[in-house]
Amino acid sequence: EMLRQNKAKQWYQRRVRGSKIYKMNLSTNDIHIRQSIPSDELILMKMVNEVYADCERHLWVKNHDRLTKSRFHSHLKKQELFVAEDKGGYIVGSVVMSDTGENGKELSMLVVRPECRSQGIGRKLVDFVIENARGANCDFVSVEILYPTHQPDPWKDRLKKWYSSIGF
Numbered sequence: 393e394m395l396r397q398n399k400a401k402q403w404y405q406r407r408v409r410g411s412k413i414y415k416m417n418l419s420t421n422d423i424h425i426r427q428s429i430p431s432d433e434l435i436l437m438k439m440v441n442e443v444y445a446d447c448e449r450h451l452w453v454k455n456h457d458r459l460t461k462s463r464f465h466s467h468l469k470k471q472e473l474f475v476a477e478d479k480g481g482y483i484v485g486s487v488v489m490s491d492t493g494e495n496g497k498e499l500s501m502l503v504v505r506p507e508c509r510s511q512g513i514g515r516k517l518v519d520f521v522i523e524n525a526r527g528a529n530c531d532f533v534s535v536e537i538l539y540p541t542h543q544p545d546p547w548k549d550r551l552k553k554w555y556s557s558i559g560f
Contacts, residue, residue, distance in 0.1 A: 484504065487521060499534070
């Protein structure tokens with residue numbers, strides 16, 4: 393596991409070093425979704441926190457981590473954190489699927505690496521949550537979008553439109 397973690401970490405660093413971000417071409421057939429494991433901790437914390445630091449920088453105080461070590465372990469213990477990885481074992485996205493307590497599932501912290509976006513990975517993670525909810529005979533899947541009240545947010549508008557386009 394440690395070897396895979398180091399390989400994935402090097403892979404990520406290679407693709408974002410400097411100011412250029414490289415676009416990866418992946419087929420969703422090449423993506424496998426699995427439950428997160430302890431050795432994913434550093435990779436997921438870095439990926440999730442970097443994505444949220446960029447997309448929600450105006451919602452949080454500076455240096456706010458969306459995924460902390462304790463939160464990671466809490467999700468792990470509850471078996472509600474899932475990762476999308478390519479055939480080489482590189483983590484390209486993640487999602488949290490938790491019980492609502494009302495016969496439903498909540499989808500949260502959906503993240504896809506910037507260089508892997510617009511290739512169906514986010515949709516595949518959402519479909520994974522929906523299929524699991526169906527398999528558990530849940531009545532619904534919910535998603536909450538944090539939206540600033542003091543200013544327009546083009547990223548959140550895009551996100552809202554995307555979720556709406558896939559049935560939310």
